[in-house]
Amino acid sequence: MQIPKMKIQPLLFLTCFVLLVSDLFGQPLNQKRKFTRQDTLRGSIGPERAWWDVLHYDITVEPDFTTKSIKGKTIIQYKVLAGQRTDYLQIDLQQPLKVDSIFYNNKLYINYPPRPYYNEGNVWHIPLPKAPVNSVQSVTIVYHGNPKVAQMPPWDGGWIFTKDSVGNPWMSVACQGLGASVWYPCKDHQSDEPDSGAVLTINVPDKLTAVGNGRLTNKNISNGKTSYTWEVKSPINTYNIVPYIGKYVSWRDTLQGENGKLDLTYWVLEQDLEKAKKQFQQVKPMLRAFEYWFGPYPFYEDGYQLVQAPHLGMEHQSAVAYGNGFQNGYLGNDLSGTGWGTKWDYIIVHESGHEWFANNITTKDLADMWVHEGFTDYSETLFIEYYYGKEAGNEYVQGLRKKIVNDRPVIGIYGVNQEGSGDMYYKGANLIHIVRQIINDDEKFRQILRGLNKDFYHQIVTSKQVEDYISQKSGKDLRKVFDQYLRTSQVPVLDLKAESDKIKFKWTNCVQGFNMPVKLSNGQWINPTTLEQKIKAGSNFKDVEVDKNFYIQVKKS
Ligand SMILES: [Zn+2]
Numbered sequence: 001m002q003i004p005k006m007k008i009q010p011l012l013f014l015t016c017f018v019l020l021v022s023d024l025f026g027q028p029l030n031q032k033r034k035f036t037r038q039d040t041l042r043g044s045i046g047p048e049r050a051w052w053d054v055l056h057y058d059i060t061v062e063p064d065f066t067t068k069s070i071k072g073k074t075i076i077q078y079k080v081l082a083g084q085r086t087d088y089l090q091i092d093l094q095q096p097l098k099v100d101s102i103f104y105n106n107k108l109y110i111n112y113p114p115r116p117y118y119n120e121g122n123v124w125h126i127p128l129p130k131a132p133v134n135s136v137q138s139v140t141i142v143y144h145g146n147p148k149v150a151q152m153p154p155w156d157g158g159w160i161f162t163k164d165s166v167g168n169p170w171m172s173v174a175c176q177g178l179g180a181s182v183w184y185p186c187k188d189h190q191s192d193e194p195d196s197g198a199v200l201t202i203n204v205p206d207k208l209t210a211v212g213n214g215r216l217t218n219k220n221i222s223n224g225k226t227s228y229t230w231e232v233k234s235p236i237n238t239y240n241i242v243p244y245i246g247k248y249v250s251w252r253d254t255l256q257g258e259n260g261k262l263d264l265t266y267w268v269l270e271q272d273l274e275k276a277k278k279q280f281q282q283v284k285p286m287l288r289a290f291e292y293w294f295g296p297y298p299f300y301e302d303g304y305q306l307v308q309a310p311h312l313g314m315e316h317q318s319a320v321a322y323g324n325g326f327q328n329g330y331l332g333n334d335l336s337g338t339g340w341g342t343k344w345d346y347i348i349v350h351e352s353g354h355e356w357f358a359n360n361i362t363t364k365d366l367a368d369m370w371v372h373e374g375f376t377d378y379s380e381t382l383f384i385e386y387y388y389g390k391e392a393g394n395e396y397v398q399g400l401r402k403k404i405v406n407d408r409p410v411i412g413i414y415g416v417n418q419e420g421s422g423d424m425y426y427k428g429a430n431l432i433h434i435v436r437q438i439i440n441d442d443e444k445f446r447q448i449l450r451g452l453n454k455d456f457y458h459q460i461v462t463s464k465q466v467e468d469y470i471s472q473k474s475g476k477d478l479r480k481v482f483d484q485y486l487r488t489s490q491v492p493v494l495d496l497k498a499e500s501d502k503i504k505f506k507w508t509n510c511v512q513g514f515n516m517p518v519k520l521s522n523g524q525w526i527n528p529t530t531l532e533q534k535i536k537a538g539s540n541f542k543d544v545e546v547d548k549n550f551y552i553q554v555k556k557s
Pocket of ligand 1: 350354372373376
């Protein structure tokens with residue numbers, strides 16, 4: 001059953017909204033949802049996607065604020081892969097946008113004989129001549145139309161045409177989940193990032209400024225219009241390439257980081273400059289904490305930018321979207337209820353944390369999104385620990401638990417563009433915290449986090465790869481722990497029974513063979529399995545407690 005949008009209490013709306021996005025909008029909680037051919041075309045690497053690898057996107061877009069329309073052109077450069085190929089190439093461009101013309105290697109082409117190109121919903125099937133394996137080709141799509149307008153960005157997605165507080169046009173895009181094909185033609189799947197980055201050219205009326213990802217490489221003024229060209233040289237998720245258009249002003253700074261000088265650029269609306277300069281002082285401490293835990297910022301070449309956005313926030317690579325109102329907490333609230341969540345700006349910390357988990361390490365399928373959201377949610381705990389101590393971090397991550405709903409597994413269904421439960425945030429963070437307890441060596445745990453970002457640098461991964469990596473590097477077999485917390489919605493129960501001078505214990509409500517070790521609050525470790533075991537009671541049975549850093553249930557009888 002889907003949660004009715006209108007019945008949500010306003011407070012609930014603000015505090016857990018961002019985390020339940022996919023449940024609230026468009027995707028029912030029921031795992032048995034029927035998937036369509038459109039879902040499969042979008043969410044899997046079908047035959048018309050498998051034979052080519054995106055190397056580069058060159059996107060040009062010109063929005064019209066009055067008619068809420070855009071016109072654009074995207075050049076997609078790709079490499080022909082070995083193996084079987086179909087006569088068609090699949091490009092995603094969501095309705096109601098319309099293709100005007102197609103160029104193959106810069107030559108106009110209407111229909112490659114004898115077949116025409118055609119669309120099937122949001123997918124365009126383009127017939128192309130066969131080209132040699134490993135050769136580099138390009139297809140250019142010219143298009144226009146009224147893109148889907150976001151109703152409640154960043155949660156539902158689409159183009160945003162709004163006005164700032166003094167009445168100037170303010171435009172941007174939020175499209176995570178929904179997909180970048182809501183505004184530009186691309187291979188809209190997380191598994192294929194353009195290897196050599198992307199160029200975004202934005203044409204705007206000359207009283208407005210256009211900001212994009214990475215670095216400004218060109219600015220051209222003519223006939224009352226300004227054309228801004230931005231470039232990222234690193235691979236980037238399609239949904240992360242985003243224009244920001246408004247009455248922006250900027251300032252720069254640098255950070256002496258682990259890999260040398262990191263350029264920082266801030267873009268905010270004129271009227272918010274003073275507030276922003278004060279609030280954005282949190283950026284450097286945030287980056288320092290994350291470099292300590294995760295290793296060097298992954299995009300020195302493209303720099304770090306924080307850009308004021310007409311929505312709460314998003315992890316847009318090298319142009320992080322900020323809309324938290326220049327205040328601490330999550331729109332002023334503490335998600336953990338412990339007091340630690342209002343000591344820092346949630347959007348600066350969380351969305352920038354994604355530069356490591358989501359942007360540096362990206363999951364192949366949306367179903368594994370917990371790798372983005374679980375680790376990034378845990379980055380908040382690590383940020384707190386870095387500045388306020390370990391106990392503060394423990395309290396924060398434990399405080400988040402009350403938001404876990406256990407409605408369905410954290411990992412979603414593969415191949416249909418479907419995320420798992422919104423629990424990927426808080427339960428994902430708590431899972432990482434549990435894993436850290438089991439590793440029981442904070443330095444080793446930190447080296448694993450840094451190792452993930454180094455060994456999977458700018459790569460696409462599966463959850464399984466990340467799980468295996470952690471097991472291997474920690475020397476602990478964590479397979480059952482990951483299965484339990486990621487692939488079921490059951491919270492394991494530790495069954496404790498008193499028997500004269502002994503305590504009997506075992507796991508219930510768990511996957512077969514569940515064998516997670518657990519620390520008692522007196523510091524003693526036990527190794528329960530699903531078979532009952534006994535230990536000598538060292539203290540009074542009623543005083544026996546499990547370390548609160550484990551997210552489990554305890555049943556005493
Ligand atoms: Zn996030």
